[in-house]
Amino acid sequence: MKYIVRIIVMLLLTLSNVYGQHSQDRKEVSEIIRAQDSIPRKVFLDSTFLPNMKVNVKNTIQIWDCQSKTEKHIYSLCDLRIKFANHDSALKFHKKYLQYNSENGPEIRNHRIDSNGADEFKVFNGSYLYNQMLSSGGLQIYCYLFVVDNYYVKVFITCNKDYKPEKFQDLVKDIITRIKK
DSSP states (O other), rough: OOHHHHHHHHHHHHHHHHHHHHHHHHHHHHHHTOOOOOGGGGGOOOOSTTTTEEEESSSSSEEEEETTSOOOSSEEEEEEEEOSSSSSHHHHHHHHHHHHHHTTBBBBBBOOOOOOOEEEEEEEEEOOHHHHHTTTTTTTEEEEEEEHHHHHHHHEEEEEEEEEGGGHHHHHHHHHHHHHH
């Protein structure tokens, strides 16, 4: 019995530490985003890759929503950019907030996405909780995180559960090309 109580206490302490760090990370990332100067629209995706989707534009993010919920492809896509003074600053941000920005999902290491031109390219699946909630609707989450030049990039996609990460190869290449222009 003592052993079980000790495990429960350790689990609760671990969860409180993760939640506390998560909350602190959210605050710090929000402050960095609020401090951003205007991000040029040319570094974001456009309707070429996201037809039949409505976009909501903010300074550092574009949120795309499917207009026809009967179509089983991309349900929503959040396209985020944070501009830094230099490449090293973008990489430091990426590494420091990787767990927070990955939505606490598991990393997908065996994807076959050509990320040439991007540094520290990572793909994550949505957290277990997110995917359990979405799977009944035939959906899943992918989170693509990387750095191109002095930009940090996060693309958060809710899509058909049958899609593999490689489905978004062209989208990743387009983002890299747009930033490098």
